[in-house]
Amino acid sequence: MQVALKATRIKVFWSLKAYHTARTHPARRASFRLSPQRPATPPPSRPDRPRSLISSGATGPGTSEDCLVLNVWTPGKDNGKRPVMVWLHGGGFSSGSGGSPWYDGTHICQREDVVVVTINHRLNVFGYCYLDHLSDEFAGSSSAGMLDITLALQWVKENISQFGGDPDRVMIFGESGGGRKTSVMMAFPEAKGLFHRAVVQSGSALRMDSHDVAAERTHNLFKELGLAQGDIGALQQISMDDLLVASRKAAHSQYRPVTRTPYLPAHPFDPTASDVNPDVPMMIGTCRSELSLFMRTDSNILALDEDGLQKMAAGLTSTEQASEVVSTYQRIYPDADPTEIIYRIGTDRGYFLDSTIQAARKSDQSGAPAYYYTFNRRTQVEGGRYVTPHASEIPFVLHNLEEGANIGGAPTPASTQLADRVSGAWAAFARTGNPNHSGIPNWPTYDREARKSMILDEPECYIESDPRSEERKLMLSFGSQQYGELEPTPTGR
Numbered sequence: 001m002q003v004a005l006k007a008t009r010i011k012v013f014w015s016l017k018a019y020h021t022a023r024t025h026p027a028r029r030a031s032f033r034l035s036p037q038r039p040a041t042p043p044p045s046r047p048d049r050p051r052s053l054i055s056s057g058a059t060g061p062g063t064s065e066d067c068l069v070l071n072v073w074t075p076g077k078d079n080g081k082r083p084v085m086v087w088l089h090g091g092g093f094s095s096g097s098g099g100s101p102w103y104d105g106t107h108i109c110q111r112e113d114v115v116v117v118t119i120n121h122r123l124n125v126f127g128y129c130y131l132d133h134l135s136d137e138f139a140g141s142s143s144a145g146m147l148d149i150t151l152a153l154q155w156v157k158e159n160i161s162q163f164g165g166d167p168d169r170v171m172i173f174g175e176s177g178g179g180r181k182t183s184v185m186m187a188f189p190e191a192k193g194l195f196h197r198a199v200v201q202s203g204s205a206l207r208m209d210s211h212d213v214a215a216e217r218t219h220n221l222f223k224e225l226g227l228a229q230g231d232i233g234a235l236q237q238i239s240m241d242d243l244l245v246a247s248r249k250a251a252h253s254q255y256r257p258v259t260r261t262p263y264l265p266a267h268p269f270d271p272t273a274s275d276v277n278p279d280v281p282m283m284i285g286t287c288r289s290e291l292s293l294f295m296r297t298d299s300n301i302l303a304l305d306e307d308g309l310q311k312m313a314a315g316l317t318s319t320e321q322a323s324e325v326v327s328t329y330q331r332i333y334p335d336a337d338p339t340e341i342i343y344r345i346g347t348d349r350g351y352f353l354d355s356t357i358q359a360a361r362k363s364d365q366s367g368a369p370a371y372y373y374t375f376n377r378r379t380q381v382e383g384g385r386y387v388t389p390h391a392s393e394i395p396f397v398l399h400n401l402e403e404g405a406n407i408g409g410a411p412t413p414a415s416t417q418l419a420d421r422v423s424g425a426w427a428a429f430a431r432t433g434n435p436n437h438s439g440i441p442n443w444p445t446y447d448r449e450a451r452k453s454m455i456l457d458e459p460e461c462y463i464e465s466d467p468r469s470e471e472r473k474l475m476l477s478f479g480s481q482q483y484g485e486l487e488p489t490p491t492g493r
Helices: 026-030 106-112 124-128 141-163 177-185 211-225 232-236 240-250 306-316 322-332 338-364 413-432 469-476
Strands: 002-004 011-016 070-074 082-088 115-119 165-175 197-201 282-287 370-375 452-456 462-465
Touching (some): 082 141, 082 177, 082 413, 106 413, 141 165, 141 177, 165 413, 197 413, 211 240, 282 452, 306 322, 322 338, 322 469, 338 370, 338 469, 413 452
Parallel strands (some): 082 115, 082 165, 165 197, 197 282
Antiparallel strands (some): 011 070, 070 115
């Protein structure tokens, strides 16, 4: 379906059936679900903007196995050879949609003369159910969702020139689960050569699942469904709704790609950056208080006292060092209450630490550069009590401030100027592999010695060497949470 947007020159192509359907293709062969091909579902109407903090703004249309579609925004079907920005949606590996109003590509297309693509792909048990140990026929089944993304990129390579895009300047980027998928794509040999830049926003995946963790998850799924262990034929007959219910009960964590399998031979960034795409430059970063998004509805956290703060800090770090951690953060942030302190501790323990590890390991390759940022702009919602929640940067990256008002507040001249700077940097990176443009100070590359980083904030953006250095070093002493057998929620989203 093509839509010409009024008052803009942007053309939108919704729900393009872009994926191969042949059973011989790896994405089809690997999956235990070979659903019939049906006409693409028409695009949903744009929902009203949610009233509460990101209550539903990043969600998309209803659930369906018939989901392998993509959307394209372009200034024109011409020979423009514009850079192409392919968005991988958030929601971990288990939920989400490329059709969210938050991901609308109209404004950045119009401002920056780029082509934007958003995609859907299989998720949860449908995209990442591990069956390698049960049947050679389904070897690589835990990568079906990633193979869907690869197919979308193959479609972009073969067709995007018809939409005014340049197939040799394709950038993949995503936030949260989209950032994790972007991280995995850097280590995914099937996708090599299909993208040329990568941006990881609040989703630095160093490691994916082991065979043992994935096999236990599959065992629990068969048990929950009342099926004989290993009876894949019976599994294929289960309805989508019943599979979703059973998968939620069976899994103590998300279904995710599994390493040392046919399509993902090694962890993406552990113990070093994957050698699959050393020539692809990266931008990596996080928001200032990621965990406030996930903790905002917990009344105990909102009313946290000193004793509760100590207990939560012990759970995030260690019982022996919790007091030291809390006192360090209270010294650095003397005006922060216990709730804000735990937001900051939790964020630095997971998202922030992992992002700095990923950026340093990318830099260590001495191939294409890494650029690092932190998004520090304080939300205007509810008096700024959530500081800078997870996903705060998305409306600024895509210049959708009105659509993202539920997380950042109503647009202001200052926020609009910041959106100009941020979206300009992302578009510049898509165009050249370097985020620098005239609206921001010179953005140097990242390395583990200087750790020069771009601070994205109001009223000005600026460069800082090793931001939050003391907090980073303190959290590094505990090691990444991703070294645990199961990465804790919500860090694993």
